[in-house]
Amino acid sequence: MLQHIPFVEDLLARMTLDEKIGQMTQPEKNSVKPGDVARLGLGSVLSGGGGNPDPNSPQGWRDMVTAFIAEAQESRLKIPLLYGSDAVHGHNNVVGATIFPHNVGLGATNDPELLRRIGRVTALEAAATNVRWAFAPAVSIPQDFRWGRSYEGYGQDPALVGRLAAALVEGFKGEGWNSPTAVLPSVKHFIADGATDWGSGKRARMTDPDHDRTLAIAQMGEDFVTLLDKGAWQIDQGDSTIDEETLRTVHLPPYRAALQAGALNVMVSYSSWQGLKMHAHRYLVTDVLKGELDFGGFVVSDWEGVQQVSPDFDTAVRESINAGVDMVMVPFDYESFIASLRRAVQAGEVSGERIDDAVRRILNTKHALGLFGQPHTDPALLSEVGSDAHRALAREAAAKSAVLLKNGGVFPLPDDARLLVAGKAADDLGLQCGGWTITWMGGEGATTTGTTLLEGLRAGAGGRRIEYAPAGEGEERFPLGFVVLAEEPYAEGMGDRSSLALTGEHRTLVARMRARCDQVAVVLYSGRPLIVAPDLEGWDAFVAAWLPGSEGAGLADVLLGARPFTGRLSFDWPRTLADLPRRAGSDALFRVGAGETAGEPGRLPVTAAD
Numbered sequence: 001m002l003q004h005i006p007f008v009e010d011l012l013a014r015m016t017l018d019e020k021i022g023q024m025t026q027p028e029k030n031s032v033k034p035g036d037v038a039r040l041g042l043g044s045v046l047s048g049g050g051g052n053p054d055p056n057s058p059q060g061w062r063d064m065v066t067a068f069i070a071e072a073q074e075s076r077l078k079i080p081l082l083y084g085s086d087a088v089h090g091h092n093n094v095v096g097a098t099i100f101p102h103n104v105g106l107g108a109t110n111d112p113e114l115l116r117r118i119g120r121v122t123a124l125e126a127a128a129t130n131v132r133w134a135f136a137p138a139v140s141i142p143q144d145f146r147w148g149r150s151y152e153g154y155g156q157d158p159a160l161v162g163r164l165a166a167a168l169v170e171g172f173k174g175e176g177w178n179s180p181t182a183v184l185p186s187v188k189h190f191i192a193d194g195a196t197d198w199g200s201g202k203r204a205r206m207t208d209p210d211h212d213r214t215l216a217i218a219q220m221g222e223d224f225v226t227l228l229d230k231g232a233w234q235i236d237q238g239d240s241t242i243d244e245e246t247l248r249t250v251h252l253p254p255y256r257a258a259l260q261a262g263a264l265n266v267m268v269s270y271s272s273w274q275g276l277k278m279h280a281h282r283y284l285v286t287d288v289l290k291g292e293l294d295f296g297g298f299v300v301s302d303w304e305g306v307q308q309v310s311p312d313f314d315t316a317v318r319e320s321i322n323a324g325v326d327m328v329m330v331p332f333d334y335e336s337f338i339a340s341l342r343r344a345v346q347a348g349e350v351s352g353e354r355i356d357d358a359v360r361r362i363l364n365t366k367h368a369l370g371l372f373g374q375p376h377t378d379p380a381l382l383s384e385v386g387s388d389a390h391r392a393l394a395r396e397a398a399a400k401s402a403v404l405l406k407n408g409g410v411f412p413l414p415d416d417a418r419l420l421v422a423g424k425a426a427d428d429l430g431l432q433c434g435g436w437t438i439t440w441m442g443g444e445g446a447t448t449t450g451t452t453l454l455e456g457l458r459a460g461a462g463g464r465r466i467e468y469a470p471a472g473e474g475e476e477r478f479p480l481g482f483v484v485l486a487e488e489p490y491a492e493g494m495g496d497r498s499s500l501a502l503t504g505e506h507r508t509l510v511a512r513m514r515a516r517c518d519q520v521a522v523v524l525y526s527g528r529p530l531i532v533a534p535d536l537e538g539w540d541a542f543v544a545a546w547l548p549g550s551e552g553a554g555l556a557d558v559l560l561g562a563r564p565f566t567g568r569l570s571f572d573w574p575r576t577l578a579d580l581p582r583r584a585g586s587d588a589l590f591r592v593g594a595g596e597t598a599g600e601p602g603r604l605p606v607t608a609a610d
């Protein structure tokens, strides 16, 4: 519910129009000119994916963020600045931070208490760097796994998504929004971002991708053209044609749950519903979210999301603010935005009441976070970033997210097993973590700190003999082979794919291991279910490991039997591409709830969706 807090109302009454618009403005940290935070009274600054300081360290992050917060204290009214970053699976831009499994894996844990603890640890690591706003959780419910953001979805059951999102929000809140390590979550992307149709994505509007500053940040180079050929941007940020009943019964409940847990920020989706951009959707953003759901926090746009509303910038600004967007993530052209909104108010095209409503919501949230009294967190928190205790939690999460989908007598492993591990992914932190890790797209190799699966296997080998051949090279026969396959890291529309088949390289590696091992178990790192039906017959065992994060030892724990397999699918696993988008009658290779416990087949009570 929108409150009228005397402290805020008094402040609001003293603010000039420009100071109010300044609070509604969120540029990206590389674009803010020195002094502009104070001069313009900017309300927030963000790090986009990969918006890192140099050095990229917890201390480097704290120094960068603190400088912006300190500059805000030089403004006329000293309104505290709220710094935002995509802490979507831990404080994942920061080298040395604890990286948790992505949401697709956390959904397979079906463990709200775990999510609560993950939210708390993520908040502690973010607060240690003075970041008090995390752009998480996504409550997307992907209908089509060709979507590059599928791994940001917890599952297909709205009730499960709501339970996990609410738990994460409570973890971010901790003892209360005004407690010193509370971090503001951002429930996203409102609404039905995962229900867009293939072919309706941003690609349709891409004029000159070589001159798109946002895409340039992805630094994909020549890979970009390859990715476009694979389907990049064909579905992300597209149009959803579902009916309102589906929107309300599938995609709205997780927002209700997160708001009931106390969430005070919602991020609007780039996507459209029935042809109208969500950033300009007054009915859904104002009437439904702020009215029907009685949301008293503030709504933030997505990165350059306002600009997508109209080719005319003034029209885009006017329509977004009047639709109910309260703060605009305008990474580059923040002064153009400020001037445009000033013109709109002076021309009577945006009312003073709408401006006051937006600023009241922003200031109420800053007040709730206790920022006015305490704009800085305790620097001693830095010692907790990447701590053993935090990594133990990520290890537990990685273990609980793994789903044993086929077990032809492979697990549990004998104590004296002799096994050969193959696949570069077995010893690659970057592939374990996926996108939104250190950089926007993520990357291969030792991009941060943690333990790879291979390191975990070797540490937990006990009396077993575990050899490693990245390409499966060598002649010696082994009773058992683990083949670790991985999708290349991606984020957002860069991960849209027209095909979800395994690559030829994947199949060649499996064949090589098939030829020299009596049994073969495939371990798959992926942001989504891939089309493995044609290959499954030749595998003796199959583990869906998703994107387990920095603590690969957790995956080793279940493979070695130190922990039981408890993960259960939170999505139907399509048999063929024809089963996408998921709809009544879609076939599935495995149904939601599937997953075995080593040694004895079993199923947890299936989720409410069944």
Ligand code: GLC
Pocket: 047, 048, 049, 086, 135, 188, 302, 303, 492
């Ligand atoms: C991105 C994403 C959003 C993210 C924001 C800031 O484009 O859509 O999820 O929080 O921009 O990085």
